[in-house]
Amino acid sequence: MESKRKSIIFFCILGIITSYFIINLYLNNKNKLNLENKDSKLISIKLQDKNGDYIDSEIDAWPTEGYIFNKELSTCENNGKVSYENGQIVLNTNGSEKCKIYFDIDNIGNRCKGKEFASCIKENYEIDGAIIYHNLEDATQKNFPNYDLVANDDSYRYTGSNNIVNNYVCFGADKCSDTENYDNLYRIIGIFDDNKNNQYKLKLIKADYITAEEGGVSEAYFNTFDQNEDRAKSYRGKLPLSKIGGYYWAGKDIRYNTWSGSFLNTENLNIIFYNKIPEKYRIMLENHIWTVSGNTSRDFVYETNALKVYNIELGENKIKSGESGCYDGVTPRVCTEKDLTYQDEIGLMYVSDYYYTMDSKYWHLSGFGGDDYYSYHNLDNWLYMGITEWTITRVSDIYINALMIATAGYPYYNMYINVAVDGVRPTFYLNSDVKLVSGNGTISNPYKLSM
Numbered sequence: 001m002e003s004k005r006k007s008i009i010f011f012c013i014l015g016i017i018t019s020y021f022i023i024n025l026y027l028n029n030k031n032k033l034n035l036e037n038k039d040s041k042l043i044s045i046k047l048q049d050k051n052g053d054y055i056d057s058e059i060d061a062w063p064t065e066g067y068i069f070n071k072e073l074s075t076c077e078n079n080g081k082v083s084y085e086n087g088q089i090v091l092n093t094n095g096s097e098k099c100k101i102y103f104d105i106d107n108i109g110n111r112c113k114g115k116e117f118a119s120c121i122k123e124n125y126e127i128d129g130a131i132i133y134h135n136l137e138d139a140t141q142k143n144f145p146n147y148d149l150v151a152n153d154d155s156y157r158y159t160g161s162n163n164i165v166n167n168y169v170c171f172g173a174d175k176c177s178d179t180e181n182y183d184n185l186y187r188i189i190g191i192f193d194d195n196k197n198n199q200y201k202l203k204l205i206k207a208d209y210i211t212a213e214e215g216g217v218s219e220a221y222f223n224t225f226d227q228n229e230d231r232a233k234s235y236r237g238k239l240p241l242s243k244i245g246g247y248y249w250a251g252k253d254i255r256y257n258t259w260s261g262s263f264l265n266t267e268n269l270n271i272i273f274y275n276k277i278p279e280k281y282r283i284m285l286e287n288h289i290w291t292v293s294g295n296t297s298r299d300f301v302y303e304t305n306a307l308k309v310y311n312i313e314l315g316e317n318k319i320k321s322g323e324s325g326c327y328d329g330v331t332p333r334v335c336t337e338k339d340l341t342y343q344d345e346i347g348l349m350y351v352s353d354y355y356y357t358m359d360s361k362y363w364h365l366s367g368f369g370g371d372d373y374y375s376y377h378n379l380d381n382w383l384y385m386g387i388t389e390w391t392i393t394r395v396s397d398i399y400i401n402a403l404m405i406a407t408a409g410y411p412y413y414n415m416y417i418n419v420a421v422d423g424v425r426p427t428f429y430l431n432s433d434v435k436l437v438s439g440n441g442t443i444s445n446p447y448k449l450s451m
Helices: 002-031 110-114 117-127 136-142 263-275 297-301 306-313 351-357 372-378
Strands: 034-036 043-048 054-058 067-076 083-084 087-094 098-104 129-134 157-160 168-170 185-192 203-207 221-224 245-247 289-290 322-326 331-334 343-344 389-395 404-405 427-429 435-438 447-450
Touching: 002 404, 043 067, 110 117, 117 157, 117 203, 117 435, 129 322, 157 351, 168 322, 185 427, 263 343, 297 306, 306 351, 351 389, 389 435
Parallel strands: 043 098, 168 447
Antiparallel strands: 034 087, 043 054, 067 098, 083 087, 129 157, 157 185, 168 185, 185 203, 203 427, 221 245, 289 343, 322 331, 389 404, 435 447
């Protein structure tokens, strides 16, 4: 009898426990809502705009394309929890409550926030139509115009017209845009793995020309561009001409084109300009080995194309130690490794950088000569700024010439390094561990970086 009573008590307790779990399972399933659509009275959808702000959505369903769920911002009034599971928004709540659900635009800025930026661009480049992966096998599959002319160096470069390329970076100031700290705007040429160790690095170029104040005065400084206003008729930037510094490539008394002997390089860029970068940004810069061997004037601008220019400047056909093309003053001699490379933080763009930032449909064009070069007047090229400017690349068959970008937009060489005065845009590489803090790459909401 006692045993029977114990059995009855045991099964009653077991029934109570089972009922408790069933009821709780029912309630939990009831309160865990997989919301296909939203109840406009209880839930509001906030969509990010191109400036990074959030606006109320007028749609009644969750956005399915072009947006990603923002878990950190999405909240409910009574401590309900919002998450994203298997393609659906999931709301865990004990009852009806008001919730705000946030969605960010699906772009590289939102995907890479808080991550090492260069490697994250590599992983997500395909969502940005302005980035081309310079790998021949990949380009063959994509089959875009002139795909066979990629550099094939496994770089990822921003390509196309200014209205489609969002690659602005705020560097050297906590806040900047086209209306605030404009001098601190830079742009990303691309990401590069020059050491072939899968450590990609951002390569930045100043968005506008260096000012006389930023670059300072040395043997390479001439004057500001308000002394020659005709040069600025096609200028795309926002600086007063009275601020833009005009510089010789080497110096007014320098008569040979070795980059290591350039006052613009050694004083204006790597001492004066470098020291004006705030320390917390300066530590991001890589001490980079620049290829400064140059090549013949004809190979850069006549009967050429983007790939040929890349190969003679940086690739398989560049000048090598022991070959001719270097000078002691006006005296020709064979080149040494010291002539062909230079290690420091700040440089200038390569000529091939400029060719490859054009829309790929132009990559087959020569820099100058024939009828095609007139197309350069209206190129779809975000890097073009409208005033003649220097590149880092010298001419190996004319001892006092270097390469520049002409006002009309084409690369050309007929410029004397101690006579011609051009604009300058500092260019540099960042360490691979630099992280993205915020921004979407537009001029009004540029990327912000940190170590």
